[in-house]
Amino acid sequence: MDYNNWVRGELEVLSKSLGFRYLPREELNGRLTKLKASMDREGIEGVLVVEKMDQYYLSGTTQDGYLYVPLEGEPVFMARRELERASLESPLEDVVPIRSMRELPSLIGEHSGKLPRTLGLELDVFPVRDYFKCQSLFTGVQLMDASQVIRDIRKIKSPFEIDLMRVAGEIGKKVYLEGAEILREGMSEIEFAGLLEAAAKRYGHEGLLRVRSLNYEAYSWHVLSGPTGGIVSQSDSPMGGLGLSPAFPVGASLRIMRAHEPILVDFGTCYHGYQADETRMFSIGRMEKKFLDAYKACQEIHDAVLDQTRPGADCEALFMSTLRLAENMGYKESYLGPSGLQTRFAGHGIGLELNELPFLAKGHAYPLEEGMTFALEPKIVFPGEGAVGIENTVVVTKGGFEILTPLEQKIFRV
Amino acid sequence: MDYNNWVRGELEVLSKSLGFRYLPREELNGRLTKLKASMDREGIEGVLVVEKMDQYYLSGTTQDGYLYVPLEGEPVFMARRELERASLESPLEDVVPIRSMRELPSLIGEHSGKLPRTLGLELDVFPVRDYFKCQSLFTGVQLMDASQVIRDIRKIKSPFEIDLMRVAGEIGKKVYLEGAEILREGMSEIEFAGLLEAAAKRYGHEGLLRVRSLNYEAYSWHVLSGPTGGIVSQSDSPMGGLGLSPAFPVGASLRIMRAHEPILVDFGTCYHGYQADETRMFSIGRMEKKFLDAYKACQEIHDAVLDQTRPGADCEALFMSTLRLAENMGYKESYLGPSGLQTRFAGHGIGLELNELPFLAKGHAYPLEEGMTFALEPKIVFPGEGAVGIENTVVVTKGGFEILTPLEQKIFRV
Numbered sequence: 001m002d003y004n005n006w007v008r009g010e011l012e013v014l015s016k017s018l019g020f021r022y023l024p025r026e027e028l029n030g031r032l033t034k035l036k037a038s039m040d041r042e043g044i045e046g047v048l049v050v051e052k053m054d055q056y057y058l059s060g061t062t063q064d065g066y067l068y069v070p071l072e073g074e075p076v077f078m079a080r081r082e083l084e085r086a087s088l089e090s091p092l093e094d095v096v097p098i099r100s101m102r103e104l105p106s107l108i109g110e111h112s113g114k115l116p117r118t119l120g121l122e123l124d125v126f127p128v129r130d131y132f133k134c135q136s137l138f139t140g141v142q143l144m145d146a147s148q149v150i151r152d153i154r155k156i157k158s159p160f161e162i163d164l165m166r167v168a169g170e171i172g173k174k175v176y177l178e179g180a181e182i183l184r185e186g187m188s189e190i191e192f193a194g195l196l197e198a199a200a201k202r203y204g205h206e207g208l209l210r211v212r213s214l215n216y217e218a219y220s221w222h223v224l225s226g227p228t229g230g231i232v233s234q235s236d237s238p239m240g241g242l243g244l245s246p247a248f249p250v251g252a253s254l255r256i257m258r259a260h261e262p263i264l265v266d267f268g269t270c271y272h273g274y275q276a277d278e279t280r281m282f283s284i285g286r287m288e289k290k291f292l293d294a295y296k297a298c299q300e301i302h303d304a305v306l307d308q309t310r311p312g313a314d315c316e317a318l319f320m321s322t323l324r325l326a327e328n329m330g331y332k333e334s335y336l337g338p339s340g341l342q343t344r345f346a347g348h349g350i351g352l353e354l355n356e357l358p359f360l361a362k363g364h365a366y367p368l369e370e371g372m373t374f375a376l377e378p379k380i381v382f383p384g385e386g387a388v389g390i391e392n393t394v395v396v397t398k399g400g401f402e403i404l405t406p407l408e409q410k411i412f413r414v
Numbered sequence: 415m416d417y418n419n420w421v422r423g424e425l426e427v428l429s430k431s432l433g434f435r436y437l438p439r440e441e442l443n444g445r446l447t448k449l450k451a452s453m454d455r456e457g458i459e460g461v462l463v464v465e466k467m468d469q470y471y472l473s474g475t476t477q478d479g480y481l482y483v484p485l486e487g488e489p490v491f492m493a494r495r496e497l498e499r500a501s502l503e504s505p506l507e508d509v510v511p512i513r514s515m516r517e518l519p520s521l522i523g524e525h526s527g528k529l530p531r532t533l534g535l536e537l538d539v540f541p542v543r544d545y546f547k548c549q550s551l552f553t554g555v556q557l558m559d560a561s562q563v564i565r566d567i568r569k570i571k572s573p574f575e576i577d578l579m580r581v582a583g584e585i586g587k588k589v590y591l592e593g594a595e596i597l598r599e600g601m602s603e604i605e606f607a608g609l610l611e612a613a614a615k616r617y618g619h620e621g622l623l624r625v626r627s628l629n630y631e632a633y634s635w636h637v638l639s640g641p642t643g644g645i646v647s648q649s650d651s652p653m654g655g656l657g658l659s660p661a662f663p664v665g666a667s668l669r670i671m672r673a674h675e676p677i678l679v680d681f682g683t684c685y686h687g688y689q690a691d692e693t694r695m696f697s698i699g700r701m702e703k704k705f706l707d708a709y710k711a712c713q714e715i716h717d718a719v720l721d722q723t724r725p726g727a728d729c730e731a732l733f734m735s736t737l738r739l740a741e742n743m744g745y746k747e748s749y750l751g752p753s754g755l756q757t758r759f760a761g762h763g764i765g766l767e768l769n770e771l772p773f774l775a776k777g778h779a780y781p782l783e784e785g786m787t788f789a790l791e792p793k794i795v796f797p798g799e800g801a802v803g804i805e806n807t808v809v810v811t812k813g814g815f816e817i818l819t820p821l822e823q824k825i826f827r828v
Contacts, residue, residue: 001796001797002797003644003646003755003798006644007645011645011656014641014642014669018656018667018668019668020659020660021659021660023660050628051628051629052628052631056660062660062662064629064648064649081647081650081755082647082755085646085663089660089663123542123546124541124543125628126628127537127538127539127540127541127628128540128545129559131542131545132537145543188616190615190616191612194611194614194616195612197608197612198605198608198611198612199608200608201604201605201608201611204604204668206661206662207611207635214464214466214539214541215466217622227428228428230417231421231425232495232496232499233495233496234477236478242425242428242432244618244620245433245434245435245620245686246436246470246474246686246687247470248622248684251621254433254618272659273659274661341417341496352661382415383416383417384415384417384424385415
């Protein structure tokens with residue numbers, strides 16, 4: 001059987017029957033229009049898109065390859081391995097094969113009729129060795145940084161994207177409800193986390209969460225119980241957890257969970273690349289009053305931020321207001337982490353990656369805009385004892401906000 | 415409660431009681447001695463280690479930060495977030511705080527008494543934007559590429575490392591045996607994969623597999639059934655699978671598995687960062703003769719390579735011998751992928767990452783050495799129909815090899 005024929009026929013049918021949603025051309029057009037406007041403003045004549053989620057956003061495919069977007073004319077996707085599948089996945093008309101990076105100038109020249117005078121690259125993640133290769137391949141072309149241009153257009157989500165995040169949120173809801181059925185005393189954190197992950201996968205969760213960074217590793221199995229909730233680690237999070245070893249010192253551990261201690265579950269789900277992030281507290285029997293009170297404070301901070309969430313609200317001001325609230329309620333030393341190790345954000349933009357714009361953080365004095373999506377996560381940490389918190393993913397709407405994680409906001413007591 | 419005191423006391427006790435193995439100083443000394451010999455040869459006076467697995471290998475900690483190794487004198491780990499935990503995890507004496515990259519020159523100068531004239535960076539993964547920052551921070555210092563130096567020393571594993579890989583292999587064995595109890599007709603690929611992942615986590619598998627690359631995403635849930643085994647995707651693998659969406663078009667899908675079709679399970683496990691990779695075939699009822707015959711061919715190729723595996727054997731020659739064997743058995747067009755999309759390796763080095771040296775591949779004409787570890791994975795692919803194969807992780811010993819994945823080599827028929 002010919003492989004390419006099979007992909008062009010049966011693979012498309014099979015994938016659609018299993019719920020694959022391919023990027024519509026109109027949706028891509030909207031994104032390209034925004035990108036080109038920014039390129040024009042920045043004086044970038046062409047962008048070579050390599051980072052996986054940027055490439056997915058601007059082509060519809062994550063197949064191994066390079067995407068070239070010229071300021072004028074059509075983009076071209078150059079597939080390094082699987083041409084037929086890239087053609088199926090991407091609504092772009094021009095999907096061509098490439099064997100190695102060395103062919104980039106000739107393929108781009110052939111496609112666009114000329115090389116750009118200025119070429120944008122994602123310099124925040126692009127490896128130096130590849131940059132040197134580009135310098136020698138594109139002689140006479142000025143290489144520029146296009147990271148910010150792409151990040152900026154990605155921060156406003158379209159209805160198409162918000163819909164995919166909504167599905168991720170619905171998967172999350174099912175996972176937490178199953179979790180409440182599964183949790184029992186004597187389970188280890190990682191056993192519970194593994195079963196949540198298995199449930200999520202059954203509903204189509206893609207398993208990997210993504211962060212734009214060389215070293216930052218995202219994961220969904222963030223189940224922390226009692227003292228492990230008070231541990232900080234490599235991640236920029238109020239609580240990192242113990243993890244499984246010095247090689248993965250974050251998230252769920254082999255610790256056995258006990259009755260009455262706070263069990264914090266921060267589980268992100270991913271659907272068609274789009275993520276929803278949420279946190280709920282679980283307990284086996286009743287939690288101590290100290291934790292119940294702190295949880296109420298988190299809920300109060302969470303609700304107060306949402307009360308102010310609308311286009312125009314300033315992200316830094318929202319963050320600062322949470323600091324004041326936490327202090328007023330007596331949690332100055334434990335809000336967002338142990339004293340001295342507190343994180344400097346109460347919310348992070350989310351979409352294809354977990355560290356998108358906007359940040360509800362100090363130094364982020366810019367307004368919320370309609371279509372921005374962020375995860376809001378006030379948390380309180382008591383070192384050696386435990387952590388509590390709540391988190392939801394929301395989209396900023398014309399009149400305020402919509403919660404994309406529809407799970408009930410309560411403590412799941414089993 | 416004081417957080418730092420708690421980390422210095424109870425966190426250490428808790429983590430050790432849960433099986434954490436911290437890097438022994440003697441083990442680290444051996445690695446540093448090898449690194450310094452290579453640095454000396456290459457004229458590198460200091461290395462700034464950033465990539466997570468390089469950092470773990472050379473410091474014992476994966477906490478967020480920078481490791482500086484001077485050619486002369488002691489290394490220093492500069493912790494960006496969690497100083498106390500980095501101190502606990504690393505056997506290095508010098509673990510100091512750092513707030514931002516800007517402090518690198520002053521901290522390194524203070525520690526070593528001077529700046530190096532040549533500074534090695536991992537340019538194969540180091541982001542360009544950070545490189546530019548280093549250029550402006552380290553004026554007068556020549557920046558060099560230290561990737562190869564570090565990759566080269568990592569390719570020979572110590573008994574300490576091999577022991578951790580052996581544990582990963584033992585976890586894998588338990589996972590596959592549980593899998594044989596779990597698998598049933600009507601399950602989707604991803605449901606089965608999720609349950610395997612949950613079992614693995616319960617035994618201490620760390621969830622994330624790692625590849626040294628900007629974009630290559632490793633995952634353990636590679637369960638392909640019937641036609642999805644014949645699909646190529648973004649990964650450099652004989653078969654990529656359908657996956658869950660265009661954003662994650664690899665690995666297990668929502669396809670329902672049926673009786674008599676080949677079910678390929680390529681599940682990697684990770685313990686203390688060290689990975690074991692293995693593949694076994696499953697079937698519900700008996701597979702068709704075509705697949706049984708192809709599986710036997712894979713086993714034959716696998717065994718033939720192991721017969722030649724010993725220090726001194728040439729990696730390229732081993733690979734070429736598999737091509738000849740496959741051709742002789744009538745699988746020229748289907749060995750290692752669909753015709754035209756065949757991968758060019760039959761084995762890959764493995765340890766902290768899945769793309770370490772050595773490669774059993776064309777263009778890799780160098781000898782196996784004692785202590786090298788690789789995953790050997792002959793596979794045969796029939797587009798539109800299915801794929802079969804076998805994979806084991808082995809270490810090269812003085813007299814030959816030892817298999818680190820002790821699971822029985824057979825088809826798991828349920």
